[in-house]
Amino acid sequence: MPRSFQDAQLVNGTEPNAPAPERPTILEMIREAIMRGEFVPDQRLVEADLSERFSASRSAVRFALLQLTSEGLVERIPHRGARVRAVSLDEAIEITEVRMVVEGLCAAKAAERVTDAEAMDLRRIGIRMADAVTVGDVLGYSEANRLLHQRIRELSGQATAARVLEHLRAQSVRHQFRLAMQPERPGVSLPEHQAIIDAICSRDPIAAEAATRLHLTSVIDALRTTSITTIETDMDNHPTPSERAREIVKGAYDVHIHVAPDVMRRRIDDLTLAPRFAEVGLAGFVLKSHYLPTGERAAVVRAAVPGFSAVGAITLNGSVGGMNPIAVELAARSGAQVVWMPTVDSANQRECTERDPEGARPPMWALLQEELRDEGMAADPVEVVGSDGRVLEATRQVLRVIAKHDMTLATGHLSAAEIDTVVDAALVVGVRRIVVTHPEFTSQRVAIDMQRRLAAKGALLERCFTTPYTRKVSWELWLETIRAVGPEHSVLSSDLGQPFNPPVEDGLALLADRLLAAGFTEDEIRLMAVHNSRWLAGVDDQRVGLDLTAAGRSS
Structure with missing residues (x-):
């Protein structure tokens, strides 16, 4: 205060x-x-x-x-x-139970004190609520509802109760607002409010208190139902892949997913996800974490789900020492296949995040970075290329380790210029498997001409589901880029695992449906989803199908 x-x-x-x-x-x-x-x-x-x-x-x-x-x-x-402050459903229900007592008191007091003019005012609000229900005006009904409860508090003459209720309403308003926006809710609550108005206007305090308690009991029941429905909707209200798409991507690896266990909340864990992948015919996935090596975790999944191929990885952010060849060597010995260049700690990503923090819903890792900075534990940006435009010696050492173990180099969140430099250096030391991480992503924005040059050098361009699905780029531009560079130079991945996005096992098939609708052939999609992903996952020793689509490429 x-x-x-x-x-x-x-x-x-x-x-x-x-x-x-x-x-x-x-x-x-x-x-x-x-x-x-x-x-x-x-x-x-x-x-x-x-x-x-x-x-x-x-x-x-x-x-x-x-x-x-x-x-x-x-x-x-x-x-x-x-x-x-986050108010849980249980706390919102407790608040409503307290409101039931205090608002019942206010309704009873209002019934004892109401004048004829004030009763007419309450009935006018009731008519306004009924009109809103008739025309389906949910917002108008919500506003009239708020006005009615406010007016009853004023008529009660109970200033202490009014202060308590205003305090409680503020804390639970998010749950109340979500409930009020349910299209069917006004039709349910209208007769409850009319009963309260009738009791007050009849100057019957016992009936007014009972009607108010009955209404708020209904609110509690609706809160429970709405919360469950909202959770289910958040998790499951997504497009469903076609059976044709499922068939096309069978045998593929999703080379970019984010699942639990991780340092931030994820939609699903790896042990639960592996059988789901196997059930829809997917061969495996690459476990990506911005912070932790996943080679050992992948081994656990493979042991727990026989026949399924989980692939480990390491991302060279500050948590593993940045451009640390020892960390890459140990990751390789633990079975990891993919090495991402710095992502959240790359100098390019830091600059992009500060310049454009991605609006009202920043990515979960950006929120974690804020917390680490507040704790005084934020890593310095991980440098990959020096001021002279050449890769640093530490970067060169990392690339040699990748080449020695025939691992896959992924460019992470480097800038377009850094990507070009690192790919050249990787080729010099003998790295065979190279993928440019989501080139359309907000912090990359690799131009089509450069994508073509990188493809000519042998790099694959990663086409992530989440990039257009979360509107970082339009679907039209995403599709046009694949056409311009060529399906043989692209690999499909999902980048899924966030709680608010579709099920991870649906990502590749959803991309297949998009590509089919855009005129790509089944062979082109299979090349991007299956053959190229198996090459990056280290399963196939030779990259196949480079000219598979030459005769029938989409235009």
Whole structure:
């Protein structure tokens, strides 16, 4: 809470002794943004960012965050700063149970105090709610609903109860808003609200309290159902591959997935995923982590699911010492096949993230990087190429280890210029298997002409499902790039595993459906999905099918 009158003015976004502002206060604006979902649960609230967004002083923002902490909307974590507090379903239900008692009291008091004019006002709100249901105006109904509950609190004359309810509403509003946006919900709750209005207007406090309790019991039941439905929808409301597509990609390896165990939340774990892959006819996957080598984990999956091929990898970020040839050597000896150049710790990715933090939903690894920086543990950018434009000696040593073990070089999140330089250096030391990681990705943006040059040198261009699916690039441009460079020079992968994206085992087949719809032949798709992925996974000793599509390539 503010410590003085001047502090209180700062919370309100004004300087001491200034006239009252006409616009909403900084406190109100941040609170409203949280309640509307513009700031999501667990999202960091950085004072400098809020100051710039809302045109307020840092001190005003700081005191507003203190007030919101006392309201339960924000939590402050030592060494990590302020975050939007996540309210669980169980807590939202507990809050509604408390509301049931307090709102029942307010309804009873309102029934004792209501005047004829006030009763007419309540009935007008009820008519407004009924009209909204008739025309399917969910937002209009939600606003009238909010107005009705507010008016009942005012009529009750119970100022203490009103303060308690406003505090509770703020904490559970995200769950309430999600419930209110269900198309069928207004039709269910309308008669419940009409019963409350009738009881108050009839000046029957016992009936008013009972009707209010009955309504909020219905809300609790709906919260439970809506939460389950929302989780199922978030996880399963995705396109389903065709059987034809499933058949085309049989025998493929998904050479780029992110699954548990990992240092961040994932949709599925590797041991659960392996049988799913086998069931739909996929031969294996490459386990990618931005932070941990996965060779040993892949061995566990292979032992647990006989006949299935899980492939280990290592990514040369700060957590493994960056451009560390010893780490690559040990990864190779543990059975790893793929070596990614730096991703989240590459100098290029750091620069791109600072310049364009990817909007309101930053990738999970970007949030983790923020936390590490706040803890004072952020790694320095991993340099791959020197200021003279040549690969560093450490990079050259890594490439020699890759060549010695016939591992696969993946370019990670390097810039286009760095990719070109590293590929040339890799060829000089004898690296055979090279893939340019998602060249259309926001931090790569490798031009088509350069993609053609890289393909001419023998590199494959990785076409990830998530890049167009998450709108980092249009499907049209993604497809056109494959046509321009040639299917024989492309490999399909999913880059899946995030909780909000489709099931990982569907990724390659979903890409096959997209490509079929765009006019690519089954042979072209099989070349990209199966033959080229098996080459990168280290399964096939020779790369096959380079001229497989020469006669019938899509145009």
